[in-house]
Amino acid sequence: xxxxxxxxxxxxxxxxxxxxxxxxxxxxxxxxxxxxxxxxxxxxxxxxxxxxxxxxxxxxxxxxxxxxxxxxxxxxxxxxxxxxxxxxxxxxxxxxxxxxxxxxxxxxxxxxxxxxxxxxxxxxxxxxxxxxxxxxxxxxxxxxxxxxxxxxxxxxxxxxxxxxxxxxxxxxxxxxxxxxxxxxxxxxxxxxxxxxxxxxxxxxxxxxxxxxxxxxxxxxxxxxxxxxxxxxxxxxxxxxxxxxxxxxxxxxxxxxxxxxxxxxxxxxxxxxxxxxxxxxxxxxxxxxxxxxxxxxxxxxxxxxxxxxxxxxxxxxxxxxxxxxxxxxxxxx
Numbered sequence: 448x449x450x451x452x453x454x455x456x457x458x459x460x461x462x463x464x465x466x467x468x469x470x471x472x473x474x475x476x477x478x479x480x481x482x483x484x485x486x487x488x489x490x491x492x493x494x495x496x497x498x499x500x501x502x503x504x505x506x507x508x509x510x511x512x513x514x515x516x517x518x519x520x521x522x523x524x525x526x527x528x529x530x531x532x533x534x535x536x537x538x539x540x541x542x543x544x545x546x547x548x549x550x551x552x553x554x555x556x557x558x559x560x561x562x563x564x565x566x567x568x569x570x571x572x573x574x575x576x577x578x579x580x581x582x583x584x585x586x587x588x589x590x591x592x593x594x595x596x597x598x599x600x601x602x603x604x605x606x607x608x609x610x611x612x613x614x615x616x617x618x619x620x621x622x623x624x625x626x627x628x629x630x631x632x633x634x635x636x637x638x639x640x641x642x643x644x645x646x647x648x649x650x651x652x653x654x655x656x657x658x659x660x661x662x663x664x665x666x667x668x669x670x671x672x673x674x675x676x677x678x679x680x681x682x683x684x685x686x687x688x689x690x691x692x693x694x695x696x697x698x699x700x701x702x703x704x705x706x707x708x709x710x711x712x713x714x715x716x717x718x719x720x721x722x723x724x725x726x727x728x729x730x731x732x733x734x735x736x737x738x739x740x741x742x743x744x745x746x747x748x749x750x751x752x753x754x755x756x757x758x759x760x761x762x763x764x765x766x767x768x769x770x771x772x773x774x775x776x777x778x779x
Contacts (some may be wrong), residue, residue, distance in 0.1 A: 452615050459612040466612075466621055473590040480593040481566050485573075486515075486580045486777045489594035491587025493607045493624065494617045496718050497696030498600040499634035499665060499760065501546050501741065504584050505553065506760040507598070510770055511580055512556045515777055518578035519554075520568045521547045522585065523561030525719045531571040534559040540744050545719060546584065548744045565592045580777045587628075588620050596776045599628035601652070602696070603636040603662075608651050625652070630772060632661045635699055640664075640763055661769045666761040667703050671737060671754040674747055678754065683709045689733040691753075693720035693742045700739065700756070711737065722746065 472478045490507065492498040504519060511517045523532065523544035534543050534551040543551065543561045551559040558576050562568025565586055572578055583594055601607045607625065610616045625631065633648055640662055649660050670677040688711040692700065695718040704711060716722070720742075722730075727749045730736055736753040738746060743755035762769055 453611070455615040456611070459615040462614070463612045463621060470590070470621065470624060478590065480590055481569075482593045483569065483595070486596070487569065487583060487592070487594045488580065488596045488598065488773070488776070489583040489586045489589075489592075490598045490600070491583075491585050492600045493587070493620045493622065494601075494605075494610060495613070495619050495695065497605075497617075497694070498602045499663070500585055500600055501549065502665065502758055502760040503598070503600060503632065503634065503663075504582060505550065507582055507773060508550070508554050508557045510773055511582075511777055512554065514774070515579040516558075516576070517556075517580050517582065518558040518560060518572050518576065519547070519550050519582045519584055520565065520572060520586075521550075521559070521561050521583075522563050522565075523547055525721065526561060528561075529563070531560065531562040531564075531568055533571075533575055534561075545741050545744055549740055550584075552744065553740075565589050587624075596630070596773075597628040598630045598632060599625055600632050600634050602634050603640070603648075606633070606648065606651060608653070626655060626658075628658060630659050630661065630769070632663055632769075634663050634665070634760070636662050636664045636763055638664045638761075638763065659768070659772060661765060662763045663760050664763055665699055666759050667700075668757040668759075671756050673754045680707060680709070680756065683707075683735070683737065687734040688712070689714065689730070689736050691730065691736055691738040691742060691746070692716065693722075693745070694718055694739055697739075704737075720745075722749075 473480060490500060490504050508517055508519060526544040527541040532543055538551055540548045547559050547561050560572050569581055607622055610618045612618045645662055654660055670679055690711040690713045693716040722745060730750055736750060738753060738755050740755045740757055746753045
């Protein structure tokens, strides 16, 4: 697939030229970026998805919430609303989007809000609840806000130095913009990633002396969950499992399930997919639906046979260093 996409390189060059000019105009302050006197943390990537941004946002939120009044501000991709929306007990996937709704469900002590205009969203959050720390979900390209701390994610096996700009590749921003990140996290690494391999990756990323690099993996829980019960993952070996994914990169999940000896029929959909009535009716005919947390919030109200497999970010080493960097920036 990528081989054929390289035929689109001329369009990538045009796209790159446009992005270069836009970034340059922000760099020389022709376009203004808003800065804030309180901690604003941006978690993002250079690619179009699949780097583990959602579990990283949850990790940082969990780290901060017991010490600081914490809020997450997201765009709310594919929601049915516009403008600033503060998540309440009446929030739905349709009103705030799938990932923000997942945050709202899981992180009870964290305020969640959405706004496509991040400047307006930050000011609205300050007026509404006055959080001590705001985490911007997927805002690395949103140059109208200058976050105090930028955490850039890049996925092991698909590092941004090896990728191309859209549409020939999956990069939505120039590789050189990685210089704006104070922290770079290589995500979805093998849990046994060697020190030598870590050094090789750091060299490939060409990080500045001021930048910190960490390595993390995705950890899958031992149980799958529904609204009514939990089941040990190993028990799925005896079930007729239908796997439904609407995420950018389901490959790590597929590998994990196969490693656990689970057989499944995989229905793959685009990221943030809105499931149609016919698709949901088809799912109802299946014995056991397994899906991701993000897809679960879209399907749970329609299906009684749907379960999700929770995941979390785990650092391979120097977790203490990452945590200390976040807490120090936030004011502890």
